[in-house]
Amino acid sequence: MSAAPGGVRVLLGSYLFRLRALIVLVALAVAFAALSPAFLTTGNLTILVKHVAINAILAVGMTFVILSGGIDLSVGSVAGLAGIVAGGLIHSGLVLRSFGVVVYLHTWLVILVALAAGALVGGVNGGLIAALRVPPFIATLGTLYIARGAALLISGGGTFPNLTGEPALGNTGFLSLGSGTVLGLPVPIWLMLAFAAAGVFVAHRTPFGRRVYAVGGNERAAELSGVRVPWIQFAVYVISGVCAATVGLIIAAQLAAAHPATGETFELNAIAAVVLGGTSLMGGRGSVGGTIAGAFVIGVLADGLILMGVSEFWQIVIKGLVIVLAVVLDQMQQRYMRRAAAASRS
Numbered sequence: 001m002s003a004a005p006g007g008v009r010v011l012l013g014s015y016l017f018r019l020r021a022l023i024v025l026v027a028l029a030v031a032f033a034a035l036s037p038a039f040l041t042t043g044n045l046t047i048l049v050k051h052v053a054i055n056a057i058l059a060v061g062m063t064f065v066i067l068s069g070g071i072d073l074s075v076g077s078v079a080g081l082a083g084i085v086a087g088g089l090i091h092s093g094l095v096l097r098s099f100g101v102v103v104y105l106h107t108w109l110v111i112l113v114a115l116a117a118g119a120l121v122g123g124v125n126g127g128l129i130a131a132l133r134v135p136p137f138i139a140t141l142g143t144l145y146i147a148r149g150a151a152l153l154i155s156g157g158g159t160f161p162n163l164t165g166e167p168a169l170g171n172t173g174f175l176s177l178g179s180g181t182v183l184g185l186p187v188p189i190w191l192m193l194a195f196a197a198a199g200v201f202v203a204h205r206t207p208f209g210r211r212v213y214a215v216g217g218n219e220r221a222a223e224l225s226g227v228r229v230p231w232i233q234f235a236v237y238v239i240s241g242v243c244a245a246t247v248g249l250i251i252a253a254q255l256a257a258a259h260p261a262t263g264e265t266f267e268l269n270a271i272a273a274v275v276l277g278g279t280s281l282m283g284g285r286g287s288v289g290g291t292i293a294g295a296f297v298i299g300v301l302a303d304g305l306i307l308m309g310v311s312e313f314w315q316i317v318i319k320g321l322v323i324v325l326a327v328v329l330d331q332m333q334q335r336y337m338r339r340a341a342a343a344s345r346s
Contacts, residue, residue: 020329021277021293025300032304039307046186052299053192054247056292058266059273060199061243063291064236066274067203069216069283070129070136072237075244076266077147078121080259082248084151086114087160087258090171104169111177115245121147122241126234144267151260160258178253188250192292195243199288212236216283272319273298275326280334298322 032039058075065072089110093102105113121143128139165171180187203209214222215232223229247266252258277294279286301322305315 018278018290018333020333021290021297024276025293025297028297028300028304032300032307036304036307039304044303044307048299048303049192050186050188051303052295053186053188054250055266055269055273055298056192056295057195057243057250058247058270059277059291059295060195060288061240062267062270062274063199063277063279063286063288064203064212065136065240066271066279066281067216067283067286068212068233068236069219070233070236071140071271071281072122072125072240073137073140073267074121074125074143074147075240075247075270076263077144077151078118078241078244079248079251079263079266080261081121081147081151081154082114082118082245083252083258083262084155084160084248084260085117086110086174086249087163087252088154089113090163090165090174091160091258093169104166104171106170107165107173110171110174111249114249115242118241118243118245118248119238120241122238122244123234125241126237129237130230130233148260155258155260157260161256163252163256163258175253175256178250178255188254191246191250195246196288196292199291203288208232208235213284216285218284268323269298272323272326275323275330278330278333280330281327294326 029039038044058079062072062075089105090107093104095102124146125136125140125143128134128142129136163174165174177187182190203212211222211227211232214225214227215229219229222232244263244266248262251262273294274286274291275281275294276297277286277290277292279291298319301318302315305318310318
């Protein structure tokens with residue numbers, strides 16, 4: 001009889017661990033609201049959510065990669081490359097030297113080309129990992145440098161400024177991607193909601209999502225059960241590349257300029273959001289919803305520290321401590337889950 005209360009406590013602890021990102025988010029919001037009157041103002045919350053949207057979209061793609069048992073270090077460079085591709089097409093057009101002409105694409109085509117560039121880098125990552133069995137850390141570290149170098153080559157190391165476009169060329173409207181509003185909400189927030197909803201649906205309501213979990217949980221068992229493991233590995237990196245390219249487009253649109261250094265260290269924020277949200281770095285366990293909560297934890301923490309006047313250097317230290325704490329909590333959660341499984345069998 002004494003085992004039952006202990007089992008209940010273990011199950012409750014396991015449930016609380018799963019909700020840790022949401023609990024921390026609420027605690028941070030309450031604390032910063034009490035410490036700074038400016039925190040809950042409409043203007044500050046709008047800016048906060050716009051900043052969170054960038055990391056959240058990036059982290060949605062990263063979630064699928066980590067759920068499959070991989071890692072993607074190239075997302076920041078892909079964001080920079082996509083921004084440069086779009087900026088170059090709007091600012092300078094597509095130069096066809098063989099024909100001696102310059103072609104200016106419509107804004108929607110510019111966006112599609114930039115997204116295709118992100119998908120291409122993701123496909124290269126997936127091909128290296130799935131077909132050539134290159135470890136994900138090494139493969140994506142290599143493409144991190146390749147994508148960043150490609151962005152520098154395209155731009156000559158400079159910036160593509162004034163991306164407003166010209167009506168006569170049909171390439172106006174790009175800036176609305178970063179600064180436009182729909183029904184009173186900024187477009188980046190709508191994009192975050194769309195990517196989050198799509199991510200939740202794909203992960204939990206489609207066969208593809210179930211296979212991603214299966215591959216991350218036990219790759220060999222998934223293969224024996226008929227899952228096309230290489231295809232799943234390839235697909236998750238393409239998804240990550242498209243998410244990263246979207247972020248690059250949003251930033252270029254917000255700044256009305258594209259710079260090849262855009263996205264540096266973005267991969268660290270994305271991984272931190274995924275881990276804070278409860279996704280295991282070993283794969284097979286986690287959720288897109290948790291990742292969104294993790295992205296908000298990082299955003300609220302950064303915004304609150306700025307409002308409190310905390311030094312930028314200390315902000316970096318605190319972010320690092322939060323990431324380490326998240327990994328420690330992840331290990332504790334795994335132990336709790338094992339104890340919960342044992343308790344449920346008893």
